[in-house]
Amino acid sequence: MITCDFCILPVGNDGTECKEFVTAAVQSIKDSGLNYQLTGMGTLIEAESYDELYKAISKAQEAVFKQGINRVYTVIKIDDRRDLSNRGLNDKVNTVNNMLE
Numbered sequence: 540m541i542t543c544d545f546c547i548l549p550v551g552n553d554g555t556e557c558k559e560f561v562t563a564a565v566q567s568i569k570d571s572g573l574n575y576q577l578t579g580m581g582t583l584i585e586a587e588s589y590d591e592l593y594k595a596i597s598k599a600q601e602a603v604f605k606q607g608i609n610r611v612y613t614v615i616k617i618d619d620r621r622d623l624s625n626r627g628l629n630d631k632v633n634t635v636n637n638m639l640e
Contacts, residue, residue, distance in 0.1 A: 540627050541592055542618045546581035547603050550610040563606050564599040571595040576628055581614075585627045592617070 549560045565582060568575045573595055574585040582599075586592035596615065603611050620626055 540620070540625055541586045541589065542620075542626075542628055542631070543584045543586065543592055543596075544581050544616040545584070545596055545599075546614045547600055548612040548614075549603055549606075549608040550612055551608060560603045560606050560608065563602040567599040567602040568595055571598065574627065583628050 547560070547564050549557060552560070565575070565577055568582060568584060571591075571594070573591065576583040584592065584595060586595065596613065600611050600613060
């Protein structure tokens with residue numbers, strides 16, 4: 540399982556609000572059918588392949604462009620762990636939570 544944390548930043552927005560852009564990007568990820576989690580600082584996604592992952596991120600970027608932005612800056616962090624199978628986003632969090640006292 541490939542897990543990814545990414546954030547798309549619209550460049551050249553007239554104000555400080557980004558909710559329309561975030562909504563468009565997250566709707567695109569939701570429409571992809573991939574498991575995702577929205578956080579206050581980005582979006583987490585799970586994918587079986589890089590093709591699936593990059594296609595979803597590409598569509599999210601395009602969704603922001605369709606909102607009238609002419610430039611986006613995207614930060615992508617990927618964890619591709621192959622020694623354990625089916626290790627998704629919740630599994631990683633649960634492992635740490637189980638270790639907390």
